[in-house]
Amino acid sequence: MNEEKRPGGLTALAVINFIFSGWGIITLLGLAALFAFFGKIPTDQMDANQKAQMEAFQNMGLPLFIFIFALTIISSVLLLLSGIGYLKQKKFLGRTIGNTYAVVTIISSVITGIMFAPELGGGFNIGTIIGLIYPVLTLILLNTTFREDLTN
Amino acid sequence: MNLKTPTISHVRLISLYWSRYALRSGAGLVYLLIALIFGLSVAHILIMPVEQLMALQKRQIGKTDPQLIRKTIIDIGQPIIQFVLGIKSFEEVTKEAAALQPGPPDNTSTATQPGKNAAGFDPWTNFLLEKKPALLSVIFLILLFGMPFVISFLAFNQISGDVQNHGLRYLLLRTERSNIYFGRFLGTAIFSTVVMAIIVATITFYLGMKTRIYPALDLAVWAVQGFLALAILMIPYIAVCSLISASVDSPFLSLVLAKVAIAGVLLIAILGSFAWKPAKYLLYALPWGWQNNLLHPAPAHWLGAVLASLAYTAFFLMLGYYGFERRDL
Numbered sequence: 001m002n003e004e005k006r007p008g009g010l011t012a013l014a015v016i017n018f019i020f021s022g023w024g025i026i027t028l029l030g031l032a033a034l035f036a037f038f039g040k041i042p043t044d045q046m047d048a049n050q051k052a053q054m055e056a057f058q059n060m061g062l063p064l065f066i067f068i069f070a071l072t073i074i075s076s077v078l079l080l081l082s083g084i085g086y087l088k089q090k091k092f093l094g095r096t097i098g099n100t101y102a103v104v105t106i107i108s109s110v111i112t113g114i115m116f117a118p119e120l121g122g123g124f125n126i127g128t129i130i131g132l133i134y135p136v137l138t139l140i141l142l143n144t145t146f147r148e149d150l151t152n
Numbered sequence: 153m154n155l156k157t158p159t160i161s162h163v164r165l166i167s168l169y170w171s172r173y174a175l176r177s178g179a180g181l182v183y184l185l186i187a188l189i190f191g192l193s194v195a196h197i198l199i200m201p202v203e204q205l206m207a208l209q210k211r212q213i214g215k216t217d218p219q220l221i222r223k224t225i226i227d228i229g230q231p232i233i234q235f236v237l238g239i240k241s242f243e244e245v246t247k248e249a250a251a252l253q254p255g256p257p258d259n260t261s262t263a264t265q266p267g268k269n270a271a272g273f274d275p276w277t278n279f280l281l282e283k284k285p286a287l288l289s290v291i292f293l294i295l296l297f298g299m300p301f302v303i304s305f306l307a308f309n310q311i312s313g314d315v316q317n318h319g320l321r322y323l324l325l326r327t328e329r330s331n332i333y334f335g336r337f338l339g340t341a342i343f344s345t346v347v348m349a350i351i352v353a354t355i356t357f358y359l360g361m362k363t364r365i366y367p368a369l370d371l372a373v374w375a376v377q378g379f380l381a382l383a384i385l386m387i388p389y390i391a392v393c394s395l396i397s398a399s400v401d402s403p404f405l406s407l408v409l410a411k412v413a414i415a416g417v418l419l420i421a422i423l424g425s426f427a428w429k430p431a432k433y434l435l436y437a438l439p440w441g442w443q444n445n446l447l448h449p450a451p452a453h454w455l456g457a458v459l460a461s462l463a464y465t466a467f468f469l470m471l472g473y474y475g476f477e478r479r480d481l
Contacts, residue, residue, distance in 0.1 A: 012178035016185065125203065126196040126358055133188050137181075145175050 010086050010146050013138070017083030020134065024076030031069060064115070071108050078104065088152060095150040098142045105135035156330040156477070166327070166335025171342040174306065183306035184347055190302055191351035194294045195358070198287060202363060218365040225365075226281045229290050233277050236293050237444055279449035284374045285366040289447070291355060292378040296443055299348075299382060300389045304410035306344060307393030310336040311476065312406040320481050333473050337394045344390060345383045352379040381446035381454075388439050388464035389414060395472030399479075414438065439464055 043051050078101035085094030109131055116122025142150070174180025202225065206216045234240040273281065280289040311333065314320040323332060356375035360368050392413060397406045417438045424431030435441035445457035 007176045008178035009176045009181045012181045016182075124362070126192055126199055126355075129354060129358070130189060130192045130196060133185065133192070137185065141175065141181070 005149075006087070006089055007146065007149060009141070010089070010149055013141065013146075014083040014086035016134070017079045017086065021076045021079035021083065024072050024079065028069065028072050028076070031065075031072065035065060071104075075101065075105055075108075085150070086146075089150055090152050091150050095142050095147075098138055098150075102135040102139040102142070106132060106139075109135075156328045158330040158334045159328070162327050162331035163335040163338060166331055167338035167342060170310075170336045170339025171346075174339070174343045177309070179306055179309050180343060183302065183343075186305055187299070187302050187347050188351060190298060191295060192354065194298065195291050195355040198291055198294075199359065199363065202287065202365070206363070206365075221365050222286065225286045225290075229281055229286050230273065230277060233280055233290065233293065234274070236297070237276055239274055239277065275450075276448060280447065283449070285359070285371050287363075287365070288356065288359065288371065288374050288378065292381065292447060293444065295351075295378075295382055296385060296446065299386060300414055300439075300443075301411075303344060303386050303389045304393055304407060304414060306347075307340045307390045308397060308407040308410045309403040310340060310394050310397040312397045312400050313403040315481055316401050316403065318481070324481070329477055330473065333394070333398060333476050334469075337390060337469060340390050340394075341387055344386045348379055348382045348386065352382065378447070384458055384461050385439060385443050385446060388461050388468065391465040391468035391472070392438065395468045395475075398472045398476035 041054065043054055046054065078097055081093055082098035082101055084090075085092070085097055088094070109128060113122055113124050113128055175184070202221060205221060205224065209216045209220070231240065231245040235242060235245040280286065280293075311320070314323070320332070352375050356371050359366065360371050393406075393410045396409045396413065397403075400406050400409065417434060418440050421432050421434035421440070424434065433441070439461060442457055442460055445453045446461075448454045448457070
């Protein structure tokens with residue numbers, strides 16, 4: 001076991017994974033609440049952009065909603081598992097699951113950009129690039145900088 | 153005390169190793185993430201309304217009018233830039249903002265109001281808004297203000313961590329303190345410069361490819377200037393962190409002190425000036441007081457700002473080195 005030699009960056013990566021995983025769970029709760037209160041949220045006080053966003057949500061349909069929900073669950077679970085893997089410096093739990101998270105998130109960002117209305121975060125904008133920062137960094141770091149550290 | 157002359161080959165080796173090692177250490181990774189998210193979020197917040205305006209134009213008149221969009225950006229950006237540059241007071245800016253309130257942006261918005269053209273601008277505002285891509289100018293001004301707060305996440309642990317765990321003693325068998333001190337400072341500066349380059353390149357590329365409201369050459373030239381301004385500005389702040397890191401034993405204390413020093417000078421100067429006007433000169437204890445001059449049109453101003461950056465860097469760096477060479481490890 002070389003846990004004592006774990007680089008600070010890998011610990012930081014694990015902590016960030018846990019934070020993002022927790023954020024994903026909060027997002028899930030928010031999505032569930034939004035779905036439960038569809039049609040009951042008063043829109044008369046909202047500006048044009050917020051109204052457009054609400055309309056886009058209402059027109060989204062159940063399959064797309066389930067798709068977002070599933071994607072958020074998968075990402076959160078992968079983040080949590082790979083975070084544990086980084087801390088224990090495991091090859092499968094850390095490197096494989098971490099890479100899987102990165103690839104899944106990158107692909108889902110592309111799909112979201114193509115399928116969703118701009119009001120729902122679809123299309124390509126700087127927000128998309130911000131969303132890709134962490135998965136791309138994960139992919140690069142796991143396969144270069146921390147490649148030799150995830151061997152248990 | 154015996155101050156040693158650094159050996160170039162050692163400094164080079166240590167700086168290259170340190171800039172690569174920055175990613176393996178938590179500090180480099182956290183800095184990279186925070187800097188990228190901060191830089192791109194600033195761009196996102198500023199570019200998003202422009203994109204919405206373009207979409208609105210497309211819906212209303214069937215096409216986008218880059219000239220009208222540029223004009224709207226100038227009208228909205230002018231009071232903000234004049235406030236940031238210290239040309240106008242907050243009261244004057246809010247008065248102007250109130251006068252510019254008539255309604256949601258459309259093709260008959262503030263852009264077409266009389267008396268809001270370049271004629272009334274001072275040369276600096278005119279340069280940033282009219283001569284250069286205004287959107288990029290506003291982004292650079294915000295980054296110049298915000299990045300000094302972020303840099304300490306990268307630069308806080310240049311020396312203190314190795315002093316705390318006594319690891320430095322083993323390094324000192326092979327090289328001098330001066331090489332370690334200046335090598336690590338240089339490595340941190342290299343890493344920071346690369347991150348700035350990534351941020352500026354991403355924003356410029358996006359503006360050029362997606363919005364297409366400015367000519368590509370203008371964007372590229374201004375991006376290089378903005379990048380150089382950001383890269384140069386980070387150096388004195390890294391030197392402040394070097395000084396602090398070489399003076400204390402704990403990385404956490406070093407981070408806290410760096411944060412307090414960088415933000416505290418700004419805060420005390422601003423708050424203090426409300427009670428006692430001359431307190432504003434405290435801004436000059438760090439580059440806060442003149443750093444916007446790095447984007448000034450007059451060579452005397454920007455060259456002065458560059459030289460001041462180097463002078464501050466030399467001062468903080470030598471002060472830190474003087475203490476580091478004398479201290480017990």
